[in-house]
Amino acid sequence: MKKLRPAVFVFLVSTLFAAAAWAQTRDIFSILKDLIETPGVSGSEEPVREKVRAYLPAWTKPQVDNKGNLIVTFGAGPEHLFFIGHLDEVGYVVTRINEDGTLSVERKGGFYDKYYEARPVIVYTQAGPVSGIITPRIDYFRTAAAQDTYDVKDVRIYLGTDRKKDTEDLGIKTGDSITVPKRFVPLAGDRATARSFDDRSGCTAMLLALMRLDPGKVKKKITFAWTVEEEVGLNGARLLAEKSKADYVFAVDTFVSADSPREDKRFADAPLGKGFVIRALDTSGITPLPVVNRVIEIARRHNIPVQTGTTNGGNDGSTFTRYGAINIPLSWPGRYSHSPIEVLDLTDLEALSEIIRHLVLEF
Amino acid sequence: MKPFMRATFLAILLLPGVAAAQSLDEVRDHLSMLAKVPAVTGHEQSLSSLIADQLKKSGLNPQIDFMSNVTVTLGSGTPHRMLVASLDEPGFIVSGITEEGYLRMQRIGTAKAFPYFDQYFEGRRLTIRTSNGKTLSGVLSIPSTHLTRGANRVEKPFDLVDGYIDIGVKSLAEASELGVKILDPISIEKGVTTLAQDHISGPFLSDRVGAAVLMSILMTTAKSQIKGTVTFAFTTQEHFGRKGLDRMTVAFEPDQVYVLEALNPSAPEDSVVSVDVQAAPAVRKMIEKFAGMREASLRAVPQSPQWKDGTEVVRLGIPIRFYATPVEVLDLKSVQSTIRFLRTIVLSGVS
Numbered sequence: 001m002k003k004l005r006p007a008v009f010v011f012l013v014s015t016l017f018a019a020a021a022w023a024q025t026r027d028i029f030s031i032l033k034d035l036i037e038t039p040g041v042s043g044s045e046e047p048v049r050e051k052v053r054a055y056l057p058a059w060t061k062p063q064v065d066n067k068g069n070l071i072v073t074f075g076a077g078p079e080h081l082f083f084i085g086h087l088d089e090v091g092y093v094v095t096r097i098n099e100d101g102t103l104s105v106e107r108k109g110g111f112y113d114k115y116y117e118a119r120p121v122i123v124y125t126q127a128g129p130v131s132g133i134i135t136p137r138i139d140y141f142r143t144a145a146a147q148d149t150y151d152v153k154d155v156r157i158y159l160g161t162d163r164k165k166d167t168e169d170l171g172i173k174t175g176d177s178i179t180v181p182k183r184f185v186p187l188a189g190d191r192a193t194a195r196s197f198d199d200r201s202g203c204t205a206m207l208l209a210l211m212r213l214d215p216g217k218v219k220k221k222i223t224f225a226w227t228v229e230e231e232v233g234l235n236g237a238r239l240l241a242e243k244s245k246a247d248y249v250f251a252v253d254t255f256v257s258a259d260s261p262r263e264d265k266r267f268a269d270a271p272l273g274k275g276f277v278i279r280a281l282d283t284s285g286i287t288p289l290p291v292v293n294r295v296i297e298i299a300r301r302h303n304i305p306v307q308t309g310t311t312n313g314g315n316d317g318s319t320f321t322r323y324g325a326i327n328i329p330l331s332w333p334g335r336y337s338h339s340p341i342e343v344l345d346l347t348d349l350e351a352l353s354e355i356i357r358h359l360v361l362e363f
Numbered sequence: 364m365k366p367f368m369r370a371t372f373l374a375i376l377l378l379p380g381v382a383a384a385q386s387l388d389e390v391r392d393h394l395s396m397l398a399k400v401p402a403v404t405g406h407e408q409s410l411s412s413l414i415a416d417q418l419k420k421s422g423l424n425p426q427i428d429f430m431s432n433v434t435v436t437l438g439s440g441t442p443h444r445m446l447v448a449s450l451d452e453p454g455f456i457v458s459g460i461t462e463e464g465y466l467r468m469q470r471i472g473t474a475k476a477f478p479y480f481d482q483y484f485e486g487r488r489l490t491i492r493t494s495n496g497k498t499l500s501g502v503l504s505i506p507s508t509h510l511t512r513g514a515n516r517v518e519k520p521f522d523l524v525d526g527y528i529d530i531g532v533k534s535l536a537e538a539s540e541l542g543v544k545i546l547d548p549i550s551i552e553k554g555v556t557t558l559a560q561d562h563i564s565g566p567f568l569s570d571r572v573g574a575a576v577l578m579s580i581l582m583t584t585a586k587s588q589i590k591g592t593v594t595f596a597f598t599t600q601e602h603f604g605r606k607g608l609d610r611m612t613v614a615f616e617p618d619q620v621y622v623l624e625a626l627n628p629s630a631p632e633d634s635v636v637s638v639d640v641q642a643a644p645a646v647r648k649m650i651e652k653f654a655g656m657r658e659a660s661l662r663a664v665p666q667s668p669q670w671k672d673g674t675e676v677v678r679l680g681i682p683i684r685f686y687a688t689p690v691e692v693l694d695l696k697s698v699q700s701t702i703r704f705l706r707t708i709v710l711s712g713v714s
Contacts, residue, residue, distance in 0.1 A: 111508050115486040118688045120556040120564065131556045133564050133690040140688065141477045141627075147520070158692070160558030170559055181556075185488060185500050187531025188541055193488065193502050256509040261465055261527040263510055273533065312509040335529070337509045339486050341502035343529060 028346050028353070031055060031207060032192075033184040035200040039124055041091035041177035042108040042232045048087045048200070052226050055207045059215055068228040069236045072210070075218035081363060082223045082246035082325065083209075083356060084237060084316045085202030085253065086230030089195070090338050092116075092155070092178040094123065097168060101161035102135070105178060107152045109231030111338040114150045116180065119340065121157060123178050127171035132159040132178075180340045190346045191272065197334055197342040199230065201349050202252035205332075209356035222360055230316050237316035246325040248291075250359065251317030252352070255279050255309060255331030260343075268311040270333040272345040275305025276352040279329035284314030285321055287328050295328060295355070298362050304354050305347075307333070330355065385579050385702065387561050387695045394555075394575040394698065398565050401490050401498075401550035403454025404471045404602040407431045409492075410450050414574060414597055421582045428614075432607045433597040435581060436615070438589035442712070445594040445617035446580075446705060447608055448573025449601030452566070453480075453687075455526075455549040457491065460539070464532035466491065466501065468523060468549055472603045476687035478520075483689050485521035488552040489528060493542035500552070501530035551689055561696055566689040570601070572681050572698060573623030579702045580709060590712025609667040612674065619643075619675045621705065622664055626680030627687075636700050637661060639678040645713045646677060652707075655700040679705070 040048035049070050053062055060072045070087070090109030097103060103123070107113070118136045122129045135156045137145060157178065161167045184194045206224055223244065227236030230253075241249075255277040258268040270277045278295055280287045292308060299306035317327035332348040385393070396417075402410035411431040418425040418435060425435050431450075453476065459467035475481065486505040492498055504527040528549065532538045555565040577595045594615050598607030612620060628634050637659035638650055650656050661678045681701055684692040707713075 110512065114482070115505060118483050118685070118690045120554070120690065131558060133556060133558070133685075133692070136483070136685050136688045136690065137479075140479055140685075143478045145477075145479045158558070160560045160562035160692075166559065187500055187502075187529070188537065189531050189533070191531035193500070193529075193531075256507050258507075258510060260504050260507075260529065261461070261463070262504050262506045262525060268510055312512070335507070336486070336502070336505050337507040339505055339508065341486055341488060341505070343502060343531070 027208060028204060028349055032200060032204045032349070035203055036184040036194045036196055037182045039122070039177065039179045039182060040087050040089055041093065041179060042088040042229045043093070044124065044177040045087040045228045048203070049226065052087065052203055052207060055211070057211055060210065065239065067236050067239050069240055070226040071240070072224045073222070074215055075220050075222045077220040079247045080221040080223065080245060081360065082225065082244055082249040082320065083206055084225045084227060084240070084249060084251050085206050086199045086227045086236070086316055087203060088228055088231050089179070089198070089200070090231050094172060094174050094176045094178065096174065097164050097172060099164050101159065101163050101167045103132070103157040103159070103167070103172065105152065105155050105157065108177075109338065113152050113155055115339045116155070117150060119180055121178050121180055123157070123159070123172055123176050125171040125173065125176050130159060130170050130172060132157045187343065191343060192346065193341050193343045195340045195342065197344050198254040198337060199252070201254070201332055201334070201344060205349055205353040205356060206252055208353040209360065213357055213360060217361055227316055234314065234316050234319050237319045241319040241323055244320060244323070244325070246320055248363065249317040249320040249325045249327050250356070251315035251327060251329040252356065253315045253329060253331060254313070254334045254337060256311045256313055256337040257333035257335055259333060260335045268309060270307045270309040272333050272335065272343070273347055274333075275307050276348055276355055277307045277309055277331040277333055279311060279315070279331045280308050281310035282314065282329065283312050284318035285327050288326060291326055291328055294363065295359065298358050299355050302354065302358050304351050304358070306351070306355070385583060385699070387699060390575070390579065390695050390698050390702070391557070391563055393579060394563070394568065394571060397571040397574055398555050398568055399553045401492065401548070401553055402451050403548045403550050404451040404600055406492065406548035407450045407599045411597065411599070414578065417578060418581060423581060428610070430607055430610060431599045432611055434594055434611065436592065436594045437586050438592045441591055442618045443592040443594070443615070444619045444621065444708070445596055445611065445615055446577055446621045446623070446709070447596045447598055447611065448577050448623045449570060449598050449607065450574055451599055451601050452550065452570040453602050457543060457545055457547040457549060459545065460535050460543060461527070462535050464530070464534045464538045465504070466528035466530065466538065466543065468526040468528060470523065480687065481523060482521045484551060487689070490550050490552055491528070491530065491543065492548050494544045494547060495542035497542055499530050499541060499543070501528040503527070504529050558692065562692055562694055564690050564692045566691065568691040568693050569625030569683045569686060572625070572683070572693060576623055576698060576701050576705065580706050584706055584709060588710050590710065593709050609669065612667065612671075613669045616671045617674065619677065621677045621679060621708070623679050623681065623701070625683040625686055626661070628682045628684060632657070634682045634694070636682065636697050636704070637680040642677040643675065646708065649704070649707065649713060653700055653704050655696060656704060
């Protein structure tokens with residue numbers, strides 16, 4: 001029996017570690033799923049903001065500014081670290097109710113309309129959600145239809161009504177936001193697919209970092225902000241940047257990865273499942289190499305898998321640099337950006353959450 | 364039956380509340396249940412089993428053949444009518460697995476409904492049914508918006524050459540461990556959206572609406588009242604040369620075949636249930652008694668050389684907007700009209 005004791009001990013310890021890892025994955029899974037399945041097209045972020053607020057630890061003192069950004073500030077010290085993720089997602093907004101009962105729309109954010117063609121959608125009215133579909137392009141049966149361009153001006157939403165008045169009676173008004181039905185769908189292993197991992201994943205990573213943080217150990221001034229209207233021009237972040245007096249800003253947002261078969265791997269080739277990514281160069285800025293190395297050093301100290309890379313796109317942190325802050329974008333590698341089928345690996349998100357927590361304490 | 368007696372019988376049947384009727388909600392639930400089950404051509408087994416189970420619960424004795432066609436025969440004597448609805452939808456099979464674990468795909472059959480058809484699969488969630496009976500979710504890969512924007516790429520429609528299905532695995536070995544094999548069927552993710560004014564939408568409702576009609580009639584019609592013999596046939600492989608229909612007509616040798624099909628409306632007047640002008644005069648005359656129906660010249664159904672000589676084919680077209688897309692739209696009132704019309708045919712013995 002005595003000989004068995006070390007084996008039993010190892011078994012118990014490994015079981016405990018496995019259980020802890022499982023519990024962490026469950027945390028990510030359940031929070032991310034909840035945030036994903038809540039709509040928040042740019043300009044209509046309130047439902048997501050309230051979800052995020054509800055997950056905040058009791059010790060935080062959240063505030064919402066006039067723009068709608070959610071802000072948590074804590075700790076004190078000579079340096080101010082600012083972590084920023086965005087609440088909003090790309091989508092459509094109603095611009096007109098047509099005589100035939102269909103809706104015309106405008107885009108919020110950048111994406112290919114053809115990946116939204118012939119899909120179910122939900123229109124969020126004051127009276128509640130109304131289901132509809134984005135119709136196939138006109139005369140889609142024609143041979144030449146395949147060669148047509150398809151743009152937002154071609155997008156029509158059909159709700160089952162054939163008259164303007166019937167559509168109005170459903171409670172629909174111009175300005176109502178529209179998304180595809182939001183659903184978090186697990187894939188094999190630790191991967192999942194959904195619309196709006198960008199940037200509900202960033203929001204989740206920041207939440208988890210806060211939930212696992214001991215605020216008594218913090219020796220700097222720290223701000224966590226969940227912003228509005230990133231996808232339509234970094235508008236929420238712009239307002240915060242002006243007043244923040246931050247020394248370092250960590251934009252927590254997607255690294256659009258070329259890790260899929262239809263991408264050119266010339267750049268942005270950060271594989272899924274290999275850790276969080278320091279987005280050292282993107283369309284909106286460059287991060288100084290010594291600072292990149294400092295983050296890598298902290299990650300390695302804690303065995304957090306880390307990658308560095310360059311990709312396209314901007315981020316909220318870039319609005320802070322004109323006020324003297326250094327922007328260090330932190331990401332998870334994501335496939336199929338701004339489409340209804342974005343894909344991520346939850347282990348990368350776990351790594352992202354952990355590096356945020358350690359940066360708060362050690363950067 | 365003398366003309367007077369037949370007219371009286373029909374009049375009684377058509378009185379509101381006399382014939383068993385299903386509410387629109389019941390029709391929607393019925394259709395939704397069928398529409399949510401993947402059944403690509405040649406892989407209809409799950410849907411066939413579901414239909415058979417439902418019919419058994421109603422005290423019926425459905426038969427399933429080796430092609431997964433489901434049949435129920437009621438009544439006796441002549442005429443022998445067969446009501447036909449197909450079950451299968453267009454889809455793909457796994458044709459290969461890359462070293463990175465992406466699934467390649469090949470169309471079942473050769474014909475596309477229209478040139479742009481495959482585009483509506485790109486960037487979608489798909490369902491793969493593995494050989495060990497598991498259902499896996501995957502997505503059909505696309506280029507990212509951020510990485511292609513401004514890259515001066517030529518915009519071209521999706522082609523199967525670019526078909527890579529991402530199921531979340533990292534290697535061929537992981538895909539194999541999940542049970543994925545060559546020939547596993549791939550369907551578009553199924554679901555039904557309820558729209559306003561009794562409309563519903565979903566992928567390939569046109570390949571389920573006929574089955575929903577037949578099931579409704581079977582579940583709400585008293586067997587003892589059926590005149591002649593009626594075979595209800597839920598057929599497979601419609602999208603591969605109508606092989607199921609051929610087999611059923613050869614197996615049962617009906618005098619008359621009612622084929623339920625989707626009608627792709629090209630004009631507002633096409634938005635009602637249509638009965639082919641080739642139908643027998645007595646059948647066409649019944650149309651007048653039903654709201655939301657009309658007589659129209661529909662595309663002829665080609666008969667198999669093996670069919671019995673003189674087999675009469677009556678085609679019923681149920682209007683489906685956005686036909687053959689993932690957002691087909693159906694007016695439930697059309698389904699209700701079709702159910703009432705066909706039930707009357709079954710009960711009256713009209714031929």
